[in-house]
Amino acid sequence: MNKQLKVGVIGTGQIAQIAHFPVLAALPDVKISAILSGHYENAQMAKEQYGAEKACRTLDEFLSTEMDCAVLLTPKTVRKAYLPPLIANGLDVLCEKPLSTTLAECEYLADLSAKSGKIVMVAFNRRFAPANRKSIEAFHVSGKQPHMVIANKSREFKEYRGTLENAIHMVDLLRYYLGECDYVEARAKFTDPFFEDLCTAHLGFENGATGLLAASREAGQWREQVEIYGENMTAVSDNLDSYKVIYPDREEGQTFTPLNQGWCTVVNRLGFEDCIKHFFHCVRTRETPLTSAEDAYKTHELMDRILKAAGLPDLSNDWGESQ
Numbered sequence: 001m002n003k004q005l006k007v008g009v010i011g012t013g014q015i016a017q018i019a020h021f022p023v024l025a026a027l028p029d030v031k032i033s034a035i036l037s038g039h040y041e042n043a044q045m046a047k048e049q050y051g052a053e054k055a056c057r058t059l060d061e062f063l064s065t066e067m068d069c070a071v072l073l074t075p076k077t078v079r080k081a082y083l084p085p086l087i088a089n090g091l092d093v094l095c096e097k098p099l100s101t102t103l104a105e106c107e108y109l110a111d112l113s114a115k116s117g118k119i120v121m122v123a124f125n126r127r128f129a130p131a132n133r134k135s136i137e138a139f140h141v142s143g144k145q146p147h148m149v150i151a152n153k154s155r156e157f158k159e160y161r162g163t164l165e166n167a168i169h170m171v172d173l174l175r176y177y178l179g180e181c182d183y184v185e186a187r188a189k190f191t192d193p194f195f196e197d198l199c200t201a202h203l204g205f206e207n208g209a210t211g212l213l214a215a216s217r218e219a220g221q222w223r224e225q226v227e228i229y230g231e232n233m234t235a236v237s238d239n240l241d242s243y244k245v246i247y248p249d250r251e252e253g254q255t256f257t258p259l260n261q262g263w264c265t266v267v268n269r270l271g272f273e274d275c276i277k278h279f280f281h282c283v284r285t286r287e288t289p290l291t292s293a294e295d296a297y298k299t300h301e302l303m304d305r306i307l308k309a310a311g312l313p314d315l316s317n318d319w320g321e322s323q
Contacts, residue, residue, distance in 0.1 A: 011073030092119035122296035129271035
């Protein structure tokens with residue numbers, strides 16, 4: 001049995017309620033020691049709901065609480081106000097994506113994290129989604145390399161800076177699957193560039209591979225599909241519900257449903273559970289996280305290049321949380 005880790009949580013918004021708190025509360029070797037929110041009553045309600053030891057009114061009170069690590073779930077516009085003091089207080093940190101709202105701030109936080117010697121991980125949870133993970137593992141096990149990946153994450157509604165907020169998951173997957181990018185061509189369709197209808201990108205990678213990004217904000221329903229091609233293999237992750245690996249002579253795959261031994265929930269299928277577990281594994285072993293702050297910076301840098309090429313608001317300025 002692992003030693004119990006004490007974790008503090010900053011932020012009680014939607015992503016905290018949907019994904020992080022349920023996972024943290026269910027882990028037998030993790031205890032939520034403190035919760036801090038912009039509104040104390042929200043921290044108090046989360047404390048009661050998820051069995052935390054205390055709700056805090058201030059960051060100083062939070063930092064004075066005994067804990068091993070922290071989960072940072074604040075709005076991205078204020079991450080810089082919280083991450084440095086957490087690191088300075090000797091804490092390992094799991095931070096929601098994106099790391100910040102400007103590339104300069106992302107670089108500063110990534111550099112600070114690297115120099116600190118602490119575990120600082122960005123929650124790019126799609127890398128940990130079972131359907132995505134098993135799709136790319138099929139290539140790794142076969143000793144084959146993908147030469148093309150098509151990543152589509154389309155939604156049925158517009159949101160503020162949707163490509164940055166949502167499609168960044170696909171950009172991160174493209175980097176994870178294909179390496180570093182040396183060519184970017186992108187287009188967007190919009191009336192208001194902060195609420196784009198569409199963004200697509202053609203990406204070239206240093207190893208000669210090609211990545212295609214598709215992100216419509218006018219879909220009939222949410223659609224998330226990643227297709228991986230190369231060396232007479234195809235792997236398809238379909239809406240994170242299933243994956244299929246196609247060979248010249250056969251197909252293999254799996255559908256993840258609640259009936260699959262009763263374990264596959266939305267939080268699991270979207271990769272949140274394994275992402276959070278990976279963070280605690282790294283806290284214990286001191287291994288570099290798969291999505292360390294330094295690695296995540298490279299995804300933000302590529303995202304900035306795509307936004308610039310598409311004519312969308314990029315990461316050179318802090319455009320705020322909404323317009």
